[in-house]
Amino acid sequence: MSLHLTPLTDPAGGPDARRLAWLASDADGNPVGSAFLRLIDRDGQRHLAELSLRVHPAERRRGAGSRLLGAAVTAAKADGRRSLTAPADDGSPSDLFLAARGFRRVLNLTYARLPLADADIPALTRTARAEHHGYRLVSWEGTVPDHLAATFAASRRAMDDMPMDDTDYGTVLWDVDRVRAVARAVERRGEHLDTVAAVDASDGTVVGFTELVVPGDGTGDGQHYGTGVLPEHRGHGLARWMKAEAVLRARDRHPRLGGLLTDTADSNTPMRAVNDGLGYVPTHRTYEYQLDLQQA
Numbered sequence: 425m426s427l428h429l430t431p432l433t434d435p436a437g438g439p440d441a442r443r444l445a446w447l448a449s450d451a452d453g454n455p456v457g458s459a460f461l462r463l464i465d466r467d468g469q470r471h472l473a474e475l476s477l478r479v480h481p482a483e484r485r486r487g488a489g490s491r492l493l494g495a496a497v498t499a500a501k502a503d504g505r506r507s508l509t510a511p512a513d514d515g516s517p518s519d520l521f522l523a524a525r526g527f528r529r530v531l532n533l534t535y536a537r538l539p540l541a542d543a544d545i546p547a548l549t550r551t552a553r554a555e556h557h558g559y560r561l562v563s564w565e566g567t568v569p570d571h572l573a574a575t576f577a578a579s580r581r582a583m584d585d586m587p588m589d590d591t592d593y594g595t596v597l598w599d600v601d602r603v604r605a606v607a608r609a610v611e612r613r614g615e616h617l618d619t620v621a622a623v624d625a626s627d628g629t630v631v632g633f634t635e636l637v638v639p640g641d642g643t644g645d646g647q648h649y650g651t652g653v654l655p656e657h658r659g660h661g662l663a664r665w666m667k668a669e670a671v672l673r674a675r676d677r678h679p680r681l682g683g684l685l686t687d688t689a690d691s692n693t694p695m696r697a698v699n700d701g702l703g704y705v706p707t708h709r710t711y712e713y714q715l716d717l718q719q720a
Contacts, residue, residue, distance in 0.1 A: 426451040427491055440466045440605075446495045448479070448488045456483040459492035463503055468595035471506035477518070489521055501717050507592040508717055514709040522713040526720060530590035531712035532690040536704035537645065539683045540675050543703055551668035551702075556622075556660055559631070561669055563620045567607040573600045575629040576621065582632060582652030587691040591712055614640035618677070620670045622653070622662045631657040634666040642678040648686040651695065664698045671702065 427448055434443035441464050448457040457479035464472050475496050479489045500508050510527065512518035523529065552561075568576045580598035610617040615637050622632035632653035638646040648670075653662045674681055686704060688695050 427456070427488055428453075429491060429495055431495070434460070440464065444496075444499055446492055448492055450483075456480050456486075457488040457492055459496050461496045461499055463500070463505065466597065468597045469593070470504075472592065472594055473500040473503070473505040473508045475500075475508055475510040477510065479517075481517075484517060490525070493525060497715070497717065497720060501720075505717055508715040508720075509591065510713050510715075512711050512713060514711065519711065525715075527713035527715045528590070529711045530592075530714045531588060533687050533710045533712065534690055534696065534706050535685065535687045535708050535710065536699050536706045537683045537685050538671065538702065538704045540671075540681055543671065543675070545672075545675070548668045548671055548702065551664060552672055554661075554665065556662065556665055558625050559622050559657075559660065559662065560625050561620060561666065562623050562630075563618070563669065563673060565616060565618050566611060567604050568619065571628075572621070572623075572630055573603070576633065577603050579621070579630045579633055579652070579654055580650075582654045583650055585655070586652070587689045589689065589691055591714060592716075610637055616640065616642075616678075617649075618670065618673060620666045620673065622657070622666055624657070632662045632666060634663070634670050636670050636674055636684065638674060638678050638681060641680075643680045643682065645683045645685050646674055646678070646681055648684060651698075663695065664701060667698060667702060 430447045432445040434445055441462050444461045446459045447455055449455050460476040462474040477492055510522055512522055577598050577600045607617055618636045620634050621630045624631050634651040635649035636646050651663055686699055
């Protein structure tokens with residue numbers, strides 16, 4: 425099959441990343457596949473690029489995927505990237521394609537969903553209302569309040585030791601400007617960002633958080649973003665406490681919401697136990713693949 429690749433540039437770039445894109449078309453100009461390459465430009469992750477590649481099912485095994493992958497690899501190398509990552513569902517064509525082209529499977533993820541209609545509300549309420557000596561919960565929608573901003577940004581280091589197995593993920597550096605920028609980005613998409621945080625009652629500092637993003641119309645499924653507790657405050661059940669409160673808030677504030685989605689590394693046994701205990705049901709597994717560009 426005769427293929428033509430058209431390079432594109434995503435106009436919606438931001439301070440943290442740029443995206444390049446390629447459209448594959450056949451001899452008649454019909455699109456058969458696409459690839460998007462996200463080049464991360466924030467400190468701690470400038471070595472990393474992320475790939476999303478799709479080929480129409482009727483056009484697979486005819487060279488489009490290989491051509492698109494080649495273009496993305498060349499661009500990532502030219503930009504000085506060290507690692508290229510790409511996701512794949514378990515047993516999918518992408519799973520087989522990436523494994524056959526030198527990518528290593530570096531992270532296993534389990535996706536789970538809590539159907540709100542089936543949630544055990546009395547049990548969730550007991551968990552959310554339980555006393556945790558020395559701590560209290562606070563919550564907000566959208567941008568973090570000014571009086572919590574500095575310690576909320578500092579609490580993001582709770583994610584630094586999040587299990588990423590063999591992924592060359594680097595470190596995400598957070599400050600107040602960055603947490604506010606994330607909230608603004610969610611708002612611009614027309615979605616709702618809701619945060620529940622655990623605060624040290626002795627000094628009012630944020631020591632843990634969980635974030636949930638809900639579609640703008642309040643229907644469909646919400647998506648959990650980060651959940652983390654600072655290492656020095658672990659072992660007190662704060663993650664389960666915060667997440668139970670987040671579920672109740674979502675149900676009360678968005679009564680038409682169908683469920684809540686989360687994904688967790690298989691090696692992150694504490695968070696998987698939290699999700700299981702709150703009633704989240706596994707739906708499927710995905711893998712993160714990585715290509716070491718210095719060897720490709």
